[in-house]
Amino acid sequence: MLTPRDEADLAEAVSAADGPLRISGGGTRPIGNPTAGAALSTTGLRGIELYDPGALTIVARAGTPLTEIEDALAAEGQRLPFEPMDHRKLMGSEGEPTIGGVVAANVSGPRRIQAGACRDSLIGVRFVDGTGTVIKNGGRVMKNVTGYDLVKLLAGSYGTLGVLSEVAFKVLPATESRAVLLIEGLDTGRAIETLSAGLTSPFEVTGAAHAMKGLDGAPMTMIRIEGFAASVAYRAGRLKDLLEGFGDVTIETDPEKTLAGWAWVRDVETFAGRSGDVWRFSIRPSDAPRLVEAIAPAECLLDWGGGLVWALAEEGSDLRAKMSGIAGHATLIRASEETKQRLGVFHPEPAPLAALADGLRASYDPKGILNRGLMAAPAAVAA
């Protein structure tokens, strides 16, 4: 495995490559079509380069372990706003998640509905394109419209446009206190209405999820409030009043329990270690009940007020084909190599958009060596 020690080393490795490269960070998120080639890991590019709490910004090399970043932020009472998911339990993978991997897969968690996705907090990148050229874009300030925003383009490009060497984020103060409102036993339609009522209230909901099967097997609807203690207590109370019509509302404020509960949602722990393929849908929240019905009997975990649907399905089944009429996209997160190859991991794009994406990849990676085919449509995967 190639493990360059710094950016110059990385540029050298890519420039010298005479065949495809399989690029990874910590390797804990094996998402994408199967790819071939020599393994290249960014774990050698390690360390926080700059952390300026008074400016709410942190800059780190791509291979820095996520825990190192989170610990540094926590020591100053700050955090990454987008609550990145840990894929290890769901994917059965091992290793140490890196900050570069989080960016490459644009990984966000439940707080995405309020604080934005990983790409929204990302304010700068340095990367090596397919010719071995080092490119920087954005910077370390939170408002920046100087030139094109390649920062967003790189986030979620899964290493197919370039290999990230450095990433910079806008961070936010961590919150002092947390409360979770729980309602048991709702069907999907009613659950989405409940979440929507919370999200359209002025009480700043930072988590809105519904499990068809909660920890004790019954459906569980969850709404999270964060902030200063007095404010959390006030808003939780107001929300409870607002939601009484939907069912019996209980408020959980135990820090350990609520932390574990949202990690359970964030990491889709409910599907960990269970057989079956895992699909991830991004849709309009109000379409969730229709989708859940269309893909039945798949078991679902709904986050983002219903806009994010995780589904555990029979192996090899094509849930994407059942979306008919529902706008959005479906990603096949966990499945056998054969199923991934056949169905394609990423949602097929309309021809003009696919042409733009292909054009960008051909331009940034003219040799076609960076995670080749990882995001391709099924026909191209087979070829």
Next chain:
Amino acid sequence: MQMPAPNPSILAKKARIVERLSNVLPADAVIHEETETRAYECDALTAYKCPPLCAVLPSSTHDVSAVLKICHEEGVPVVPRGSGTSLAGGALPTEDSVILGVARLNQVLETNYADRYIRVQSGRTNLSVTGAVEHEDFFYAPDPSSQLACAIAGNIAMNSGGAHCLKYGVTTNNLLGVTMVMMDGTIVEIGGAHLDAGGLDLLGVICGSEGQLGVVTEATLRILRKPEGARPVLMGFDSNEVAGACVSDIIKAGVLPVAIEFMDRPCIEATEAFAKAGYPMCEALLIVEVEGSPAEIDEQLGLIKQIARRHDPVELREAKDEDEAKRIWLGRKSAFGAMGQINDYMCLDGTIPVSSLPFVLRRIGEMSKEFGLDVANVFHAGDGNMHPLILFDANKAGDLERCEALGAEILKLCVEAGGCLTGEHGVGIEKRDLMTTQFSSADLEAQLRVKDVFDPDWLLNPAKVFPLGATEGRRTTRAEVA
């Protein structure tokens, strides 16, 4: 400011181009008489003017597609225009270009409160997006100062911010999807009402591309429920440095105000004379606003005032009621107009790390003396987005040039301090030639390659954003065949 020489072969076929455009648009949507095209000769960067070949005002995505198809076939550059409020010359035409104005595309197409989005045509003004959802207590968060006039199309082109983006983000963080017409007339849909468009984040690179990648005709925007309330506190300090340090301390303390606005003495004086908001006469003034219920506001402002007191404020005034809150904001909101009353000015837009505020403000003061031009500062301090206003006299020979030279030095200072040339106004023509201070040629080439993919013939707003020297080969290849 240099612009490319117009292509004589395009000027020569003006009649044919106008005729073809008139064939696909209503008569009043094609403006080609010299007296009328003057209305489109500049945007809010009025120092530079040039009437276009003609201007078109399509009313539908289909019309935009028809226009672009013709211009593509004829090899004519197209300059998209929202409301023409760009401070960077983003909508400045060249003599051989067609202005494509989206002002007639101003309809609300769909509102969905349960899913928290609105779909509008892109010529709709920023403020009228909020206007369309206000009765349900919702709002659209990005609020550039020009929000009464500026169009969503321009907001997307420039990735506009505003006073409240410390908490709510800028346009790119509130944009869910677009309908866009490519230069060859192809209509594409990117994203939608769901979060995170699939595939590569094309939406992310289109937002802020200054109308160089496509013409956005419709946008799906995130709308938010209004907070229960908001209240500002005004604080005065006896030096810029102390005010800057106070901003940094507030941010470090874990409170997240929705806005932290900064004004220095020259700006306070001009504003007070103009708007009579009752501001204290001091060296620097901060307006900090927080949101929530009355009790939540009390708690946050309590903490903020505690921090402010550590910096010995000369004034600490909390709004007691709605009326007082309005007056606190009145001065800040009329700052630009007030400066315009007393002087010609150039408004800069560099962003710096908040922690460098004291240093950068001190350096700007020194540079102002060196150049012999006054500089007033009014800006979004919470996110480090500065707006130094350089005061000059347009009627005095050499003053504009001196002002531009000082502006360039201040922007270079922002870059050296770890910041950037522009935080929310865009590059346009204004900062085009400074791009090399922030980017290496490889960095710029990576951006140019994006345009190569979206607009291979370099016809969309081609003379903007990048130094002309860097784009010359790309622009002239096509011009030769036109």
